[in-house]
Amino acid sequence: MAMRVVLMLVGCLGLALSQPQAAVQRIQGITEPVRDAVLNSPVDGIIARQFFEEGSFAREGEVLLELDKSLQELEAARRTIVRDNRKKEFERMSALYQETRSVSEEDLDKKRLEYQEAEAEYELAAELLRKRRIVAPFSGFVVDWFNRDPGEGCKQNETALVRLVDTRQARFVCNLEADRGRLVREKQKVRLELGDATDRRTVEGEVIFVSPIVDAASGLLTVKVLFQNPDGNVRPGVSGYLLLED
Numbered sequence: 001m002a003m004r005v006v007l008m009l010v011g012c013l014g015l016a017l018s019q020p021q022a023a024v025q026r027i028q029g030i031t032e033p034v035r036d037a038v039l040n041s042p043v044d045g046i047i048a049r050q051f052f053e054e055g056s057f058a059r060e061g062e063v064l065l066e067l068d069k070s071l072q073e074l075e076a077a078r079r080t081i082v083r084d085n086r087k088k089e090f091e092r093m094s095a096l097y098q099e100t101r102s103v104s105e106e107d108l109d110k111k112r113l114e115y116q117e118a119e120a121e122y123e124l125a126a127e128l129l130r131k132r133r134i135v136a137p138f139s140g141f142v143v144d145w146f147n148r149d150p151g152e153g154c155k156q157n158e159t160a161l162v163r164l165v166d167t168r169q170a171r172f173v174c175n176l177e178a179d180r181g182r183l184v185r186e187k188q189k190v191r192l193e194l195g196d197a198t199d200r201r202t203v204e205g206e207v208i209f210v211s212p213i214v215d216a217a218s219g220l221l222t223v224k225v226l227f228q229n230p231d232g233n234v235r236p237g238v239s240g241y242l243l244l245e246d
Contacts, residue, residue, distance in 0.1 A: 141165050
């Protein structure tokens with residue numbers, strides 16, 4: 001009886017070993033942040049203040065950098081006074097027109113236009129003042145000031161001032177041979193093996209892009225996988241592998 005049990009176990013083990021195992025393909029690629037922006041200034045100016053050190057985390061809407069704004073502040077203050085005076089004049093004349101008709105409709109329209117013009121000029125001055133501040137368009141880390149310090153000048157839409165990167169969400173980008181494209185589809189859950197031999201970790205991701213075309217020169221198609229990285233354990237820029245079962 002014991003011999004029969006042993007033979008049965010050996011037979012089951014042999015059957016299990018004879019079952020074909022799914023081959024895992026390792027497709028090499030690189031990680032990159034989902035949000036990565038180099039910001040410049042919409043106006044010419046002189047850098048006045050930088051509010052964050054490199055490596056600091058800035059939240060969306062916070063001011064990263066401010067240009068000298070003394071002239072713009074004076075102009076905005078002047079336009080505020082003009083606007084407020086024009087508004088009072090228009091309101092007084094409007095009251096007289098409604099109560100006594102002692103002023104003409106033509107004079108009232110003239111005061112209305114003067115007030116509207118003053119309002120528009122104030123808004124323009126306020127917008128020029130706002131443009132002196134570089135604001136974070138999303139939350140992320142300040143990773144580079146490009147060796148620019150307060151007192152240096154910058155050119156409109158030309159000078160790189162600060163690089164902001166959000167590492168909490170990242171992409172894995174790789175290129176597959178065309179015949180392997182059948183193994184992936186959008187929204188598919190996949191595994192990624194990231195980092196080098198000394199610091200390698202496996203994370204789960206979701207396929208967010210499979211190129212609809214194959215590059216004619218290389219015969220490859222691009223695949224992108226989104227993965228969460230809330231603690232920044234994976235530094236975007238490291239290489240890794242997409243693990244696919246054939």
